[in-house]
Amino acid sequence: MHISYVGIKITNQYPMDMVSLVEKESGMRWLTEYLEKRTTAAEAVQEIRSGQTVYIHPGCATPQDLVIALLARSRDLEDVEIIHMKTLGMAEYTQPEYERSFRTIALFVGDNVRQAVCEGRAEYMPIFLHEIEGLFESGECPLDFVLLQTSPPDKYGYMSLGVGVDCTLTAARHATRVIAEINPNMPRTLGQSFLHISEVHRIVEVSHPLPELQAEPATDLQRRIARNVASLIPDGATLQLGIGAVPDAVLACLNNHRDLGMHTEMFSDGVIPLIEKGVMNGSQKTIHPAKLVAGFVLGTRKLFDFIDDNPLFEFHPIKYVNDPFVISQNRRMVAINSALQVDLTGQVCSDSMGTKIYSGFGGQVDFIRGAAHSQGGKPIIALPSTAKGGTVSRIAPMLEQGAGVVTSRADVHYVVTEHGVAYLHGKTLRQRVEALISIAEPKFRDKLNEFAYEARYLRPKLIPVP
16 A cells, blocks of 8 residues: 655655655655554554544545444444434444444434434434534534545645535544545545644545445426526526535526636536536635635536646635625525425425434525525525425425424525426515415415415405495
């Protein structure tokens, strides 16, 4: 195993006197420290003890070797608390056979932990994305270990967190111990994205592809929704795009726009064509002009290569990217987020199906509120009008019993389906109901109207007096 640093290969056989010479001649004073901290994944996780809390780098940066090594120690451990946002790959530590050893707290529920949360083996913490790091900084959620993945160090000894600065940079700086996988496949992203060799305690050299998230091709339904959303986006807008097929489909509808920018917690491969065509250049942005700002990416190798050492992109911790006050400083800020269900008064459920947790708060409320306070901003909730093969209306009389309200009715401005756009801000309940019924699936509109009359949202029709 070896890793290259600006043309120099460091191997296990590298003599220490030669290392000293390289340090002296290259100015890389961190080489000795690097070699002292280098170990295997199995040895690195030996330091973890029962009852401790371990944070795992999420998304496409999930440190696979370290997670596997931790899992191998399951018989030696009890009540180790694992905390993370959406990770990729298997999360076997949530399986029933490991329940005695590990307990997961999901800050955002991905498909790999969803069943464990619903069955009670793991827990979900509802929290605004921009507030997570405050738990680490205040000590309210103390971290014993952070397991993360970085790029190789540059000649100054700085490693980039690459595809995921997210909450991990802050977690690393407030944890007792930091274990880093160093992977040459991790892109070197710029901005507030670096850890120095001196800030980690153990180093594990790996060389494997990063986990990828492949976008599904857009359906005709999703393209119809996307066209309605795109009609609301002006030239010069700064975009936030949440997770899902609809936000990805919106990007494909923006080829004729001009001078778009981006300030978002995450983005995917869909931005590449817009950047290559010059549509998305950030030239009209108010803050960080000519820079595309994000906290992490969820995508494929094509995207990882595109952001590698690319000065167009700036990555920052989520506590900054998702701060509603920061977001609001972008003029014409357009936030596009999805939902599972919207009731007739405008309450939005995005994290659960009834009592069953499906995802999380994520950055939806952060950006809905930030865009609402932006000059010329537009907060948008976009969703299909139906679910379950068209048998259920997502525009519902009431949210399903047990469903959580992620975005309150007072926060909602635009709701978009394939049938049109409803604008709710500053509207009465009657006006909201009428607007939402107009974008519901037509076959459900009579029942929605019937409920609205019974609930007195709509005034009963008066019979004229002769």
